[in-house]
Amino acid sequence: MSSIPLLKLENVFKIYKIDDLPVKALDGVDLVIKKGDFLSVMGPSGSGKSTLMHIAGCLDIPTSGKVILEGENVSSLGEKELAKIRSTKIGFVFQSFNLVPRMEAIDNVQLPLIYAGIKTAERERRATETLIALGLKERLHHFPNQLSGGEQQRVALARALVNRPAIILADEPTGNVDSHTAKEIMEILTKLNKEGNTLIIVTHDPEVAKWTKRIVKIKDGKIEN
Amino acid sequence: MTFWENLRLALAALRANKVRSALTMLGIIIGVSSVILLVAIGTGLSTYITNQLEDLGGDSLFVMPGELEIATGGGGSGGMPGAGVGASKFTIDHLEDIKRNAKTIKAVMAYTENNGTIRYRGKSKIAQVAGVGPEYQEVRNQRIDEGSFFNLSQYNAAKKVVVLGKTVAQELFDQESPVGKKVTISDKQYAVAGVLEEKGAFGGIDLDNQVFIPATTAMRQFDMQYLQSFWIQSQGADTIAATKEEVEKILSKTLDDDQFSVIDTKSILGVISRILGVLTAALGGIAAISLLVGGIGIMNIMLVSVTERTREIGLRKAVGATPQVILTQFLIEAVILSLFGGLSGITLGILGSLGIRQFLTTSVTPWSIFLAFGVSALVGVIFGVAPAAKASRLNPIDALRYE
Numbered sequence: 001m002s003s004i005p006l007l008k009l010e011n012v013f014k015i016y017k018i019d020d021l022p023v024k025a026l027d028g029v030d031l032v033i034k035k036g037d038f039l040s041v042m043g044p045s046g047s048g049k050s051t052l053m054h055i056a057g058c059l060d061i062p063t064s065g066k067v068i069l070e071g072e073n074v075s076s077l078g079e080k081e082l083a084k085i086r087s088t089k090i091g092f093v094f095q096s097f098n099l100v101p102r103m104e105a106i107d108n109v110q111l112p113l114i115y116a117g118i119k120t121a122e123r124e125r126r127a128t129e130t131l132i133a134l135g136l137k138e139r140l141h142h143f144p145n146q147l148s149g150g151e152q153q154r155v156a157l158a159r160a161l162v163n164r165p166a167i168i169l170a171d172e173p174t175g176n177v178d179s180h181t182a183k184e185i186m187e188i189l190t191k192l193n194k195e196g197n198t199l200i201i202v203t204h205d206p207e208v209a210k211w212t213k214r215i216v217k218i219k220d221g222k223i224e225n
Numbered sequence: 226m227t228f229w230e231n232l233r234l235a236l237a238a239l240r241a242n243k244v245r246s247a248l249t250m251l252g253i254i255i256g257v258s259s260v261i262l263l264v265a266i267g268t269g270l271s272t273y274i275t276n277q278l279e280d281l282g283g284d285s286l287f288v289m290p291g292e293l294e295i296a297t298g299g300g301g302s303g304g305m306p307g308a309g310v311g312a313s314k315f316t317i318d319h320l321e322d323i324k325r326n327a328k329t330i331k332a333v334m335a336y337t338e339n340n341g342t343i344r345y346r347g348k349s350k351i352a353q354v355a356g357v358g359p360e361y362q363e364v365r366n367q368r369i370d371e372g373s374f375f376n377l378s379q380y381n382a383a384k385k386v387v388v389l390g391k392t393v394a395q396e397l398f399d400q401e402s403p404v405g406k407k408v409t410i411s412d413k414q415y416a417v418a419g420v421l422e423e424k425g426a427f428g429g430i431d432l433d434n435q436v437f438i439p440a441t442t443a444m445r446q447f448d449m450q451y452l453q454s455f456w457i458q459s460q461g462a463d464t465i466a467a468t469k470e471e472v473e474k475i476l477s478k479t480l481d482d483d484q485f486s487v488i489d490t491k492s493i494l495g496v497i498s499r500i501l502g503v504l505t506a507a508l509g510g511i512a513a514i515s516l517l518v519g520g521i522g523i524m525n526i527m528l529v530s531v532t533e534r535t536r537e538i539g540l541r542k543a544v545g546a547t548p549q550v551i552l553t554q555f556l557i558e559a560v561i562l563s564l565f566g567g568l569s570g571i572t573l574g575i576l577g578s579l580g581i582r583q584f585l586t587t588s589v590t591p592w593s594i595f596l597a598f599g600v601s602a603l604v605g606v607i608f609g610v611a612p613a614a615k616a617s618r619l620n621p622i623d624a625l626r627y628e
Contacts, residue, residue: 054622057543059543059621059622060622079547079548080547080548080549083542083545083546083547083548084545084547086542086543086544086545087544087545087546088545092543092544094540094625098536098539098540098543098625100537100540102237102238102241103237111540111541111544112544112545114230114234115541115544115545115546115547115550116545159544163544163545
């Protein structure tokens with residue numbers, strides 16, 4: 001694996017105002033993610049790990065500091081530009097899967113491709129391919145409520161992978177499944193990393209963190225160590 | 226993200242809530258179909274009345290007692306405006322004066338109307354007794370079924386002769402031929418000269434429940450000092466104004482300006498079409514309110530839909546949907562609801578107006594269809610914008626967390 005910095009956070013601050021009182025969700029974070037990294041961000045709730053993920057995933061911009069994704073400074077982009085970056089470079093996996101309930105698995109997986117402007121035939125081919133790679137060949141046309149928790153999370157993973165993102169961000173990916181399924185998901189994530197994908201997992205579960213190559217601990221908006 | 230992609234997304238979302246979508250459309254369907262139906266009825270009525278009045282001839286004028294800007298017909302006898310306001314001072318001399326001195330007229334005829342009971346062998350029928358001139362048959366293009374109309378000498382001599390309308394003839398004589406028989410009208414015996422061809426009904430009035438006697442006879446038998454009105458036919462449509470002026474001049478010699486009015490069919494038509502136009506617009510306007518209510522229904526359901534799908538919107542944004550794309554998606558949903566509703570409403574309105582054609586004349590006008598279609602599209606956009614804007618402004622992070 002090369003060591004080019006894929007994502008670089010430089011002195012990132014994120015300050016929210018709650019009842020006019022500034023709350024530092026991120027308090028000067030520096031972080032470098034290299035291509036092929038498999039990183040877990042750990043911390044208790046309220047530590048700022050979700051905010052870190054939102055900023056790393058271009059869902060949000062920092063109050064100050066720099067976020068550089070593949071050499072491009074994304075820290076001050078507008079909503080539209082950020083959306084474009086998310087549709088091409090970022091894959092998200094959420095704790096509660098966030099599948100659209102009235103859409104079949106294959107249509108859920110196609111969503112990022114729709115917004116990236118890819119044509120129907122190509123979209124279907126890639127979505128099918130990705131779902132099959134994740135062992136969901138028999139589940140292409142099932143609705144989310146016809147799938148088990150593990151299957152749902154695999155569909156969500158397929159959705160995150162389908163646009164071949166530079167980086168995959170998973171927020172508590174095992175938070176809503178049993179330990180057996182959690183193991184299954186972590187095995188898939190490890191496999192994906194071995195295939196060259198860069199992954200960041202946000203978790204509070206040390207068992208999950210054990211699977212990753214690197215653990216970053218965050219507390220009160222600051223990275224420890 | 227093409228338009229077709231958006232359309233597909235919107236259709237999928239609407240299909241997911243079939244009943245809700247159908248009920249939301251119902252508001253627009255009712256609004257649009259009632260606009261089309263009511264305008265069709267209004268327009269049909271207007272066309273019908275115009276046609277009826279045009280049958281009177283575009284070259285007709287009426288002289289009414291009293292001072293009128295316009296008279297739209299008091300009695301409605303035979304579709305001919307009856308007595309106006311004020312007491313009549315018209316005499317046979319006036320009639321003769323017009324006949325002799327107005328150069329642009331083709332015919333002039335006295336017209337009176339009374340109600341009377343017509344009896345024959347124990348049967349009776351209350352009908353309108355019109356006193357007219359012998360010209361009536363010709364100028365009104367009336368065909369005689371049996372016998373003949375009374376002639377000029379009978380008229381001049383004020384003979385007690387009568388021409389029966391079809392209804393009167395049928396009720397009193399049944400299968401028997403009335404010609405040559407004697408009927409009693411207000412205790413006087415009249416000889417039946419003929420029976421008119423069936424005319425049908427106009428505005429709910431049976432035009433065949435009428436009998437015609439010479440105006441001269443009417444004055445005598447009904448004890449009338451004056452004739453109620455004159456009916457004048459000008460030489461052509463282009464001499465109407467000249468005729469009006471002439472007749473006014475002739476009558477001014479012996480009558481005050483406020484004792485008579487000369488009115489032409491055109492101005493009556495003008496007034497009636499103005500009234501019907503206002504009526505149609507008012508009906509259409511009331512119906513349009515239901516369209517507005519339908520639009521509010523769309524807005525309401527779209528707002529519910531946005532709230533329900535907050536997480537979906539958050540997700541769509543997280544995977545790369547721009548606010549613009551989300552806005553378009555929800556706007557298209559709203560417009561589809563209103564357009565489908567509009568199209569169904571148009572179909573229903575047309576079918577409805579065809580359905581009631583048995584009872585009422587209706588005429589579906591292209592402008593009402595275009596208007597209904599345009600308005601329903603507009604309703605979709607106007608009432609769809611607020612919910613769509615709300616959706617597009619959602620913060621993806623908060624939206625994803627929404628429970």
